[in-house]
Amino acid sequence: ETGVTQSPTHLIKTRGQQVTLRCSSQSGHNTVSWYQQALGQGPQFIFQYYREEENGRGNFPPRFSGLQFPNYSSELNVNALELDDSALYLCASSLERNPYEQYFGPGTRLTVT
Amino acid sequence: AQSVTQLGSHVSVSEGALVLLRCNYSSSVPPYLFWYVQYPNQGLQLLLKYTSAATLVKGINGFEAEFKKSETSFHLTKPSAHMSDAAEYFCAVRKDSSYKLIFGSGTRLLVRP
DSSP: OOEEEEEEEEEEOOOOOOEEEEEEETTTTTEEEEEEEEOOOOOOOEEETTTTEEEEEEEEEEEEEEOOOOTTTTEEEOOSSGGGGOOEEEEEEETTTEHHHEOOOOEEEEEEE | OEEEEEEEEEEEEEEOOOEEEEEEEOOOSSSOOOEEEEEETOEEEEEEOOOSSSEEEEEEGOEEEEEEGGEEEEEEESSSSOOGEEEEEEEEETTTTTTEEEEEEOEEEEEEE
């Protein structure tokens, strides 16, 4: 139990639609990262937020965007969904004083048809 | 650029046998290295981490890993496999000065009774 929760657990969307995934971290975890894990692969870094500002971005297009809120929750938004966006989306949070230990949530399984 | 390579997408061992999961890294500077475990339909759980302290790192569930700079390796071992160890294991390296994790492609551990 990492104290990081994600919702929804599963989601089915149609190509071209938009989706919002949510993550809730533990109190004090002011850094949150989002990863995409395609089937049979390791997680790929999407972006990271620190104190509500984007702090780094991986090789993902601008239609992937995020928000981080003062209550240690965050969102991942994906516009104009494509079939290849089907994946498990993981969020991970960490304490400022222990940034090397990231706590992962259980993930949201997104299927795009 | 930092990266990790996990040799063997699948490893099968008998219950009670030694577990050895291989990870090699490429990094121009001393890296921070991690092993995560992922059980079916779950997120990632941190097993252990190397952060430039002792080269032999002990983690949870009886796992340990040894950092060998000369071999650029960080292999994961466990003396005696248990059925509950069956899962996907990911090696990861922290990228540069950010907290971004770069994951290997994973190794699925199968434990035979």
